[in-house]
Amino acid sequence: MPVATKTADLIQKYEGEILQDWMQAQMMAVTSRPDLMQKAELEEQSRVLLQNLAQGLRSGADVADIKGAAWQEVRDFLGSVSQSRARQGFSPSETATFVFSLKEPIFARLQRELAKDGSALAAELWALTVLLDKLGLYTTEVYQKGREEVIARQQRNMLELSTPVVELWEGILALPLIGTLDSERTQLVMEALLTRIVETGASIAIIDITGVPTVDTLVAQHLLKTVAAARLMGADCLISGIRPQIAQTIVHLGVDLGDVTSKATLSGAFAVALQRSGLSITRSSHRPA
């Protein structure tokens, strides 16, 4: 269990000097971002980290185990620093460098203090390297976790947003699809459509693919699955919004849409739907002024 108690005394003894050197190194480094953070704030963060670190080292805790209770404060502090830096627009490596840049000033002091005792110096350096490396990686981990949470949330929102089923007329539903259809989305779209068919008692559903960027064999297969499921519930499906480009792709890929009626525009499909429901639209003879 490597510990670095000598470094703890060292930090206590030369805290001011180390902080000064460290600040200088950070300001000089290419990863320094004076546009994102004031010097005073950086100095405050550096000072708190140094103190927390010294406290952890003094307790004689294992430096290889940064998940331990002794490093709780250091971890919490670095976590909040990493999160706030991520929000401010720092890159992960810039954030990790904040920790790594502390090595140089401390190592220099250790070398001077323990110049006579080579083996002690090596042991201290090793322990400190292990600790700082782990802490640096920890900031990256927190940074990444924050990003992943954002991505997961956006993905959920997108799935919810992208499956509206609207009632165009009594008994006529429209399903405007936007974005690529993968199997997960097809499942959601299918469920949403079938549930609405039961709710509204609709007998015709129009699937509008104006917002679907490309139709390959897989997307077509998913579309046909949705059509088949709606048909099992007793509702006919029309496919609309087929752009000229898409029509060409469909034919070139040899995709067979079967006996599904397709129309170029949503209005065209709506006209067919009205006709099948025995309805028609007429122009009123007296228009409002």
Add this chain to the structure above:
Amino acid sequence: MDRIPILKMGDYLLVTVQVDMHDRLAMTLQEDLAERIVKARARAVLIDISALEVVDSFIGRMLGSIAAIARVLDAETVVVGMRPAVAITLVELGLALPGVRTALNVEKGMEILRRSLGHSEGNGNGAAAESVAPPSEADAER
């Protein structure tokens, strides 16, 4: 329950599945239905599966073959009241029942059967006439 009752109503046979189908039950239904269609000279069969919550590939295939048998015996079949979950399951199993007519509920199913048999009674006639008349009126006005 060892068999599903088949009710006769005029030219129609009504089958309401009220329990979860197991394989034996589906086989019995297929045999009974074939016999009843011939005996009752039925022209149409309506199968209500709104109470059916679970299907497997066997039951799915049975529904298809029941419809095919009925068609051979010159009777229309319509399957009504399929639940969304059942529909999705059948599609995922690759059983889209291409030869089977479907409707959302019993009422709509009866309307489809009436229209296809060309009956001139009650709502069937009204609905059939409605689907033709308004567009032609619109044309006349134009």
